[in-house]
Amino acid sequence: MDTQSMDARTQEFLDYVQAGGQVETGDWMPDEYRAKLVKFIEMHGNSELMGVLPERDWILRAPTLQRKLALTAKIQDEVGHAQLIYRVVEDLGKPRSASLDDLVSGKAKFHNVFHYPTKTWGDVGVIAWLVDAAAIVSQKALLKCSYAPYARIMKKICWEESFHILHGRDVILAMVTGSREQFALVQEAVDRWWEPLMHFHGNPIPAEEDPMFIWRIKSQANEDARQEFLDGYVPQIRELGLEIPDKALAKDEETGIWSYTEPDWEKLRAVVTGHGPASEERLSFRRLSREDVAWVERVVLAEAA
Amino acid sequence: MIFEVFRQERKGQPLQHAGTVDAPDERFAEIYAREQYGRRQESVALWLVPREAVSEIGEFPDEFEMKYRRVDGYSIKARLREARERAGTLEAAPGAGAAE
Ligand SMILES: [Fe+2]
Ligand SMILES: [Fe+2]
Numbered sequence: 001m002d003t004q005s006m007d008a009r010t011q012e013f014l015d016y017v018q019a020g021g022q023v024e025t026g027d028w029m030p031d032e033y034r035a036k037l038v039k040f041i042e043m044h045g046n047s048e049l050m051g052v053l054p055e056r057d058w059i060l061r062a063p064t065l066q067r068k069l070a071l072t073a074k075i076q077d078e079v080g081h082a083q084l085i086y087r088v089v090e091d092l093g094k095p096r097s098a099s100l101d102d103l104v105s106g107k108a109k110f111h112n113v114f115h116y117p118t119k120t121w122g123d124v125g126v127i128a129w130l131v132d133a134a135a136i137v138s139q140k141a142l143l144k145c146s147y148a149p150y151a152r153i154m155k156k157i158c159w160e161e162s163f164h165i166l167h168g169r170d171v172i173l174a175m176v177t178g179s180r181e182q183f184a185l186v187q188e189a190v191d192r193w194w195e196p197l198m199h200f201h202g203n204p205i206p207a208e209e210d211p212m213f214i215w216r217i218k219s220q221a222n223e224d225a226r227q228e229f230l231d232g233y234v235p236q237i238r239e240l241g242l243e244i245p246d247k248a249l250a251k252d253e254e255t256g257i258w259s260y261t262e263p264d265w266e267k268l269r270a271v272v273t274g275h276g277p278a279s280e281e282r283l284s285f286r287r288l289s290r291e292d293v294a295w296v297e298r299v300v301l302a303e304a305a
Numbered sequence: 306m307i308f309e310v311f312r313q314e315r316k317g318q319p320l321q322h323a324g325t326v327d328a329p330d331e332r333f334a335e336i337y338a339r340e341q342y343g344r345r346q347e348s349v350a351l352w353l354v355p356r357e358a359v360s361e362i363g364e365f366p367d368e369f370e371m372k373y374r375r376v377d378g379y380s381i382k383a384r385l386r387e388a389r390e391r392a393g394t395l396e397a398a399p400g401a402g403a404a405e
Contacts, residue, residue, distance in 0.1 A: 026361070026363075076344075077345075080340070080341055080344075083337075083341055084324055084341060087324065087325050087326065087327060088324075090327060091307075096327075149324070149325075152322070152323070152324065153323075153324050156323070156342075156347070159347070160345065300333065301329055303329075304328075304329030304330040304332075304333060305329070
């Protein structure tokens with residue numbers, strides 16, 4: 001094999017995507033690009049699927065019927081996102097069953113925020129409002145992904161996410177305008193979720209060193225995403241009279257840049273590798289439900305055959 | 306079986322490629338597509354096409370660069386100016402006086 005010309009072809013591909021070029025399923029792509037796409041998109045799919053578990057815990061405990069219905073609809077959306085995303089991964093060569101195997105065995109990762117328990121209804125509000133807000137910052141940046149089929153489904157996903165954020169904000173507004181106890185529940189939830197939120201966009205690795213950015217799978221550096229989140233949401237949190245548990249959090253009015261206490265990146269690494277407070281519980285639940293519904297697949301495939 | 310899903314957002318708009326579903330047969334493909342691309346009233350029509358049924362044309366050679374078929378094949382500025390000069394309408398032309 002002529003590796004010299006292979007390299008030239010890869011270089012040409014790299015130049016193409018870096019100039020904003022987009023790639024379709026059937027197009028030639030370097031193996032490394034395909035592998036990076038699978039890893040990135042699969043983790044996104046896993047996160048959508050695992051992300052419903054913290055909220056699922058509250059379907060039966062939602063305070064009103066309207067909230068129960070809205071929460072169920074949000075969860076249905078998130079599972080739908082997982083389905084759309086796993087399909088993109090399948091077209092890149094990794095079957096959904098293989099993705100699910102790697103998820104339940106702990107080999108594949110999912111987002112840090114879904115490794116934490118949901119202790120109160122306040123947590124459910126904060127998740128729908130702020131976790132989804134953090135996620136939509138990343139997902140909006142994926143609309144420009146060099147892999148076009150992923151960018152296309154992101155349009156639909158972002159459209160649905162906007163309802164999630166509003167639903168979350170509405171839950172929070174109901175509580176901060178309610179009793180003192182309700183307000184306290186929200187404040188406690190913000191305190192609990194602030195660290196995971198600061199971890200959410202990852203450590204501030206420079207974009208030029210991030211392989212996901214180099215291949216233009218992502219179009220935004222981690223720190224830029226975090227800054228966008230802080231800029232959009234810190235004022236929205238503070239205007240409700242809520243406090244953010246970081247004394248160092250402040251915006252430099254001249255540069256427009258937020259400074260904050262450096263999050264513990266080791267802790268983030270530990271959480272996403274399965275050592276978070278709810279990691280094991282969530283994975284074993286997913287394992288269980290996978291075994292539980294295995295018969296459906298068998299019946300469906302047999303009937304269609 | 307893989308089905309390509311095309312989605313129409315509103316009547317009169319083009320059906321655009323939305324994504325794909327993997328289903329054991331057409332019946333299931335319909336259910337999945339309805340669920341994933343239509344459950345929120347985001348579509349007024351869906352087309353499901355088995356992937357094998359799609360014939361794709363992906364190359365459009367243009368060896369002769371037939372620019373005369375496109376607007377960028379024409380540059381009329383200089384000639385128009387000359388024509389207006391001859392006709393004595395240069396002063397009255399739109400944009401006259403302004404820097405060209
Ligand atoms: Fe989602
Ligand atoms: Fe969401």
